[in-house]
Amino acid sequence: MIVPPYYELPPPGYGGVEQVCAALVDALVARGNEVTLFGAGSKTGTAANFVSTVREPQADRLGHSLPELVHLARVDRLIEDRSFDVVHDHTTVGPLAAAQRRVPTVVTVHNSPDGELGEYLRGIDRAVALVSISYAQRRVGAGLPWTATVHNGLSTDVSAKPAPTDGPVLWLGRFAADKGPDLAIEACREAGSRLVLAGKATEPSEQRYLDEVVRPMLGPDVELLVNPDRQRCWGLLAEARCLLMPIRWEEPFGMVMLEAMACGTPVVALNRGAVPEVVRHGETGIICTDPRELPDGIRQASGIDPTVCADHVRDSFSPDLMAARYERIYHRWKRAMPLSPSEVADAADRSSQQLLPAVAAG
Structure with missing residues (x-):
């Protein structure tokens, strides 16, 4: 398992990719697999055999290509010296060198595959198994x-709250126009609801957006929290009456929606990206087609049962279910055999006793 060199696993704060990878590693080990994790830092909180390529995580160089290039060069040298059945790569740079490996490689694409990333992925060798994390992402990367x-x-081992709360509305994400914190402020003011804006602002573009767009809009009805740690974020999710996701882009997945629902907190979101694949409208949240609908969505969310939200995450998005699906891909790709449309989902069905439309062959 190759992860980017920016954060340890599991991440102490921001790090959606790392959070997913940590859950996947532990679920694979629990299912009887031996997993070697190649990453950054001096330790891991996962059950994997850990091999570090760099002593300190490179979070301050997030977005730079050179840390990943050096990380992957070291990983590939280490892979050559060991015996592995399959490599699962979660980096951006790694797929380019994957065809040169003697070990078959599965690559999960975690970002939106449009623009330059889409052009880059079109050049990846067909010997690499390319996996998307949602059908929305797949549509963006059509072809x-x-x-x-x-x-x-x-x-997660959090317990869902027993009943809806009257806490503030929560916006949680990166400070960027695509994530819509400005829309969150406008919607909450219209709904007469208090708002907590909690987000990441470690990169220059995020800090600039926060200072130039968000701060001038603040008032006594908005609480601002910059770069909160994970423990604080879980507390905010549990206290919130709903999570607000007024996104302006085709979000490939959106882990924060799972986190909210696991706490029993419904999601109010615009119908973009993977939102309708993650949220069940009227059952675990309210999906809006226009920003003008968000205030009413906030009001409607108070009637959603927290238990239904938590059950949805446990039944449809468990680490074991994810691991079962990836296992099927590993086995078939290791034998260099094409996937049939039902094979991956069949493995997940045997594990969960519930066939879900989350896996399909290309």
């Missing part, structure tokens, strides 16, 4: 040689 789609899983 790419997708092998399968596997929804992310969430590992």
Whole structure:
């Protein structure tokens, strides 16, 4: 398992990819697999055999290509010296060198495959198994040689609240126009609801957006929290009356929606990206087609049962279900055999006793 060199697993704060990978590693080990994790830092909180390529995580160089290039060069040298059945790569740079490996490689694409990333992925060798994390992501990357789609899983031991709360509305994400914190402020003011804006602002573009767009809109009805740690985020999710997701882009997945629902907190979101694959309208949240509908969505969310939200995450997005689906891909790709449309989902069905539309062969 190759992860980016920016954060340890599991991540102490921001790090959606790392959170998913940590859950996947532990679920694979629990299912009897031996997993070697190649990453950054001096330790891992997962059950994997850990091999570090760099002593300190490279979070301050997030978005730079050179840390990943050096990380992958070291990983590939280490892979050559060991015996592995399959490599699962979660980096951006890694797929380019995957065809040179003697070990078959499965690559999960975690970002939106449009623009330059889409052009890059079109050049990936067809010997690499390319996996999407949602059908929305797959539509954005139409024409790419997708092998399968596997929804992310969430590992958490939080307990869902027993009843809806009257706490503030929560917006939680990166401070960027695509994430719509400005729309969240406008919607909550219209609904007469308090708002907590909690987000990441470690990169220059995020800090600039926060200072130039968000701060001028603040008032006594909005609480701002910058770069909260994971423990604080879980507390905010549990206290919130709903999570607000007024996104302006085709979100490939959106782990924060799973986190909210696991706490029993419904999601109010715009119908973009993977939102309708993750949220069940009227049952675990309210999906709006226009920003003008968000205030009414906030009001409607108070009637949603927290238990239904938590059950949805446990039944449809468990780490074991994710691991079962990836296992099927590993086995078939290791034997260099094409996937049939039902094979990956069949494995997940045997594990969960519930066939879900989250996996399909390309």
